[in-house]
Amino acid sequence: MANETFNLTTEPWIKVTERKTNATKMVSLIDLFEHAQDYRQLAGDMHTQDLAVLRVLLAILTAVYSRYDADGQPYPWLAANPVEQETLEVNRGTYEDAVLATWRQLFEAGHFSTIVIQYLQKFADRFDLFGDHPFYQATMADYDALVAEKKRVALGKGTVAIKQFNRRVSESNNTPAIFAPKADTAKNQLTLDELARWLITYQNYAGTTDKTKVETGEPFSSSPGWLYKLDAVYADGQTLFETLMLNLVLINENGEYTPQHPVWEVTNLRDYVDDRAEQINPDNIAALYTSWTRILHLEWDDAQQPTIFSAGLPMFDGENAYIEPMTTWRRDKKTEIDTPATRSSYTLSKAMWRNFGSYVRLNPDTSATKQQQEPGIVWWLNQLKNRQVLAGNKSLSLASVTFVSGGAPANLPIAEYHDDIQIMAGVLFDRHQDEDDYWPVYIENVIQQTQKIGTDFYSFAMNVGRVRGMKLEAKLFANKLSDQFYSRLNDPFKNWLAGLTPTTDRDQAxxxxxxxxxxxxxxxxxSVMATGSLRDATGYFDQDQQAWVNIFIVMSWFQGKVKRDLGLKKGEIKENGR
Incomplete structure (x- = not known):
């Protein structure tokens, strides 16, 4: 394979959906950035894969537009000191004004400028799957130098099967994936475009089945991929260009100028591993978005199929890692340390809107030690709205996507979560002098009240189970009906939320x-009552109440609770004709 080449800057490998035809096609990096406005969205093999690829695209844009303006000219502080950018101290106002002006100019133009293409051409050799600097991989010399002698490539140890590397299969050698989308004969086969997408995805969503690690001098545990640890959230635009722009975070909350270093700009892989051994959170978004979880080396056979060698890298722990904009946060009440929130199998069916308070700060004027840390991407969108770069009537779509892990020791994905909510910028970032009188607080209160009705319905379902003679299975029955109830609520609530405007009458809404x-x-x-039998009408004798309880009594209890918990008055109910 010495003369083989597959350069991601010019070879089609990214799946997108065309705006005009809704057809799926594959494009190269250069094609994508030249025509992002003509594509609706990424359309890869999984939502998680699309997010991983999106972050690579954003790393490219962040590296470019943190150095050059929309006209392709370096910012004044870089033009004067191109070599000393690592130690530059740039005035916060100067930096923010310059990059926001760049963002506005690009957004209004509706397309990216040619400086992105020039950047890709400059680093083209770092985007080839083969060659001296294979994309997202280590050469044999580097790999052998980084692992123990008994794990070197020539000995064939420390490999990961393609069927595990491919996250649509995620099959170990011990447990077959029965419902995999590929037949057994094809599970260990990939085309080069598939390989490129899964290379990026695996670095973000690696499990912990592989045992080989790089040698750092200090013991460490192999970690799942960084994105695997996040309940990830991002802005979803009307076009791929808009999605990229809305997620192109060019300033951070501390306002400091920080040089951007995506992994393909690293000149010495062994130095990169030394830095990672410190397990310090990255200080720039481009480095974060392109962080490796594994050192990977690929050996190719005559059928152009790779053997994948994998060695674990030390991973930063994420404590107060506010450089990460695409996550919700969980605060330790004792230490007041924030770490990225995760989604478990227990919350797999919980819609995004039910966690509304995790996505927007409900008490913006509260002291920093007590307030909920909002996702950085929401903070960024707020800055764009405050600077009047985004209009208040701009409809924003926040999407959440993640793999749910099966847990230790393998941490293989068992399900993919994907959901979204749409809300107008002027509603999401509504602010008043009285912090209780703005839309996010109203919305959160409505959600809490809605979930109270959900609790009432669960109680109703448990009572129905008792009427039907269920014992241990009553809880399973109620959980199933509760999930179905919230499924009924999802679309109506999301439509209600999307229909709110800054001028909507709040009480009426x-x-x-x-x-x-x-x-x-x-x-x-x-609908639950309709599935019953004669036993529902007979019911059972409740020893505590010394009375018979049947389905009609249970229904009456439920209706009374709903009326009480919604606080609806008789006139308001009649007004709706019910």
């Missing part, structure tokens, strides 16, 4: 949702 919620709850309960 909330009343409208209460009425709709009451109808949805009643209809859901009636």
């Amino acid at each position: 909330i009343l409208d949702w209460k009425k709709e919620l009451r109808k949805l709850a009643t209809d859901a309960a009636k």
Whole structure:
């Protein structure tokens, strides 16, 4: 394979959806950045893969537009000191004004400038799957120098099968993936475009089945990929260009100028490993977005299929890693340390809107030690709105995507989570002098009330289970009906949220949702009753109440709870005709 080449800057490998035809096609990096405005979205093999690829695209844009303006000219502080950019101290206002002016100019133009293409051409040799600097890989010499002698390539140890590398299969040699989308004969085969996408994905979503590690002098545990640890959130635009722009974070909350260093700009891989051994959070987004979880080396056979050698790298722990904009946060109440939040199998069915308070700061004027840390991408969008770069009536879509892990020791993915919410910028970032009188607080209160009705429905389902003579299985029955109930709520609530505007009458909007919620709850309960039998009418004798309880009494209890918890008055209910 010495003369082989597959350069990602010019070879098609990224799957996108065309705006005009909705057809899926493959494009190169250069094609993508030249025509991002003509594509609707990334359309890879999985949502998680699309997010991993999106972050690589953003790393390219961040590296470029933190150095050059929309006209391709270096910013004044870099033009004067191109060699000393690592030690530059740039005035915060000067830096922010310059990069935001660049962002505005690009957004208004509706396409990226040619400086991105020039950057890709400059680093083209770092984007080839083969050659002296194979993309997202180590050469044999570097790999052998970084691992123990008994793990060197020639000995054939420390490999990862393609069927495990491919996250649509994620099959270990011990446990077959029965419902895999590929037949057994094809599980260990990849085309070069697939390989490029899965290379990026695996570096972000590696499990912990591989045992080989780089030699650092200090013991460490191999970690899952960084994205694997995040309940990730990003902005989803109307076009791929808009998605890239909305997620192109060019300033951070501390306002400091920080040089950007994506991994392909690293000149010495062994120095990179030495830096990673310190397990310090990256200080720039481009480095974070392109951080490796494994040192990978590929050996090729005559059928152009690779043997993948993998060695674990030390991973930063993520404590207060606010450089990461695409995550919700979890705060330790004792230490007041923030770490990225994760999603478990227990919350797999929980819609994004139900965690609204994790995505927007509900108490912006509260002291920093007490307030909920909002995702950096939400903070960034707020800056764009405050600077009047984004209009208040701009509809924003926040999307969440992640793999849910099966847990230790393998940490193989068992499911993929993907959801979104749409909300107007002027609603999401509504601010008033009275912090209780702005939209996010109203919305959170509505969600809490909605989830109270969800609790009432769960109680109703448990009571139905008792009427039907269920014992241990009553809880499973109630959990199933509860999930179905929230599924009924998802689209109506998301539509209600998307329909809010900065000038909407708040009290009326909330009343409208209460009425709709009451109808949805009643209809859901009636659908449960419709599946009953004569036993439902007979019921059972409740020893505590010394009375017979049947389905009609249970329904009456539920309706009373809904009325109480929604606080609807008789006139308001009649007004809706129910």
